[in-house]
Amino acid sequence: MTPAAPAYRRLSVEERRSQLLDVALSLFAIRVPEDVSLDDVAEAAGVSRPLVYRYFPGGKQQLYEAALRSAAEELRQCFDEPREGPLLPRLGRALDRYLVFVRRHDAGFAALLQGGSVVETSHTTAIVDGTRRAAAEHIYAHLGVDEPGPRLRMTVRMWITAVEAASLIWLDEDRQPPADELRDWLVEQFVALLTVTAGRDPQCAELIRGALAAEL
Amino acid sequence: MTPAAPAYRRLSVEERRSQLLDVALSLFAIRVPEDVSLDDVAEAAGVSRPLVYRYFPGGKQQLYEAALRSAAEELRQCFDEPREGPLLPRLGRALDRYLVFVRRHDAGFAALLQGGSVVETSHTTAIVDGTRRAAAEHIYAHLGVDEPGPRLRMTVRMWITAVEAASLIWLDEDRQPPADELRDWLVEQFVALLTVTAGRDPQCAELIRGALAAEL
Structure with missing residues (x-):
């Protein structure tokens, strides 16, 4: 034809x-x-x-998966942040880019994460999970941790999931609070979760005393 | 026949x-x-x-959805906790029952929340979302809040999502840390998230100064 x-x-x-x-x-x-x-x-x-x-x-389905792969690649680029300067502003800048991404993909981002879509398959789930893992790896690298222990890993993964939940609510509520406020709030939550875990885990305690000490 | x-x-x-x-x-x-x-x-x-x-x-599919409804009803019963005594132990007891539920349903719980399953439909998603909403409503009621504002709602929903993420990791890692330790950790995270939000939101600040003051 x-x-x-x-x-x-x-x-x-x-x-x-x-x-x-x-x-x-x-x-x-x-x-x-x-x-x-x-x-x-x-x-x-x-x-x-x-x-x-x-x-x-x-x-x-092929179009959807290819589009998702392309978006996932774009999202991974949001995580790219030079390993220079104070840690929390680095996290803040990555979150700024992430929120621009969320806003741009809007309904597509929400449909993907909310589940129950007919285009959701084990392929799409694998792409999303791979992106989550990449986000976690970036965080460990910035924290200077080569071998994250189970408590640190659980904390980081819980925070990443909580950030996703916040993004969905944010889209749902006409992007309130404003992106810069949400970004600061999410950074504060990251510190708070890590601080709580520090009470139970030597690796997190060391991060709070060491890498993050100057910023808290 | x-x-x-x-x-x-x-x-x-x-x-x-x-x-x-x-x-x-x-x-x-x-x-x-x-x-x-x-x-x-x-x-x-x-x-x-x-x-x-x-x-x-x-x-x-009908069997799966009926089983899911039955499990969702069982989970809602986990949230039932008398509104008596200090707040954080109430949350702890609800979490104890929740973790027993997670352990009992194991692979089924994980498959449901991980997405990408062929039995996942808009019906199953609606059942899961309804259960999440019920959990949030219980928390507002125990906190004595009639009209949760957007910050409190976002905080509670983020914590609920983080708890789900923790449960999946917990199942994946042969239920480590032990249930009682995980429960205490999750309660501490709840307090930490609410405390962070209190810095940005009068309603949460009031909860920290009021309902939760005696327990912190």
């Missing part, structure tokens, strides 16, 4: 794929995944339906 | 339904939902396959 109308300009295969994923992500940001068809993507991208099918022969 | 073999003793319709759900929940506790068939339930319950189908004509 030949596309009904040629695209405005010739894109390389990689550029086209990336354009289609961007368009798909912008649709997922405003509609639940179930309501985004390949036709919608074709229309929004100004390309023919067969072209979209050529890139995503597996249909909607 | 007539059952191949009569059950050992005659149960009322309600008793039989409840027996089948108990058996199903005990299977879901050790296997992922995808691997539990109505045949397995019939075999484990010592009843005929047609009998199980008579109770759950919608098949596996």
Whole structure:
């Protein structure tokens, strides 16, 4: 089949794929995944339906997973923060970027994390879990911890989950409180959870006395 | 169709339904939902396959949702705690019962919360969300708060999500730390999160100065 109308300009295969994923992500940001068809993507991208099918022969599910992978990659870049300067502002800057990401992907972010979506599969769950693990690894690296013990790991993973919950509520409540206030609040919660764990765990106690001492 | 073999003793319709759900929940506790068939339930319950189908004509998905509803009801009962005596021990006792529940439902609890399961639907998600809301309502009631503001609500919901994350890690790590230690740790985290929020929110500040003052 030949596309009904040629695209405005010739894109390389990689550029086209990336354009289609961007368009798909912008649709997922405003509609639940179930309501985004390949036709919608074709229309929004100004390309023919067969072209979209050529890139995503597996249909909607393939498109969704590819878009999710692309978003996950973007999210991992949010975590990239130079290991320089005080620790808590580093965490704050990563959270700033994270909240911009959440705001941009809006409905798509919420649908993914809220579960119960027909496009949710063991693949999508694995992508989300991989991103959570990456976030935790970044935190250990910034804290200067090579081998996080079970208490530190549990604390960090609980905080990451709590941050996700906060993001969903934040979207639901028209992004209140303002992003910078939410960011500071989340950083304070991180410190509070680590401080509580320090009472039960030598590794966390050492972090509070050492790496974080100057900032508390 | 007539059952191949009569059950050992005659149960009322309600008793039989409840027996089948108990058996199903005990299977879901050790296997992922995808691997539990109505045949397995019939075999484990010592009843005929047609009998199980008579109770759950919608098949596996109907059985799963009914079992989940039954477990959700059981979990709500864990939250029931007399409104007497110091607040933090009340929270501790509810958490004790919750951790017994988590341990008993083990794999089924994990599969449900981890997402990506083929039996997860908007129905199952609604049941889980309803249970989370019930947990939050119990907490507001014990705190003596009629109208929780947005900060308190976000704090309580973040803590509930963090508790779920901790339960999953706990199951994954052969239930370490021991339940009573985990319970105390989670109570301390609750206080720490509320204390952090108190710095930003008059309602939480009042709770720390008032209802919780004697216990901190």
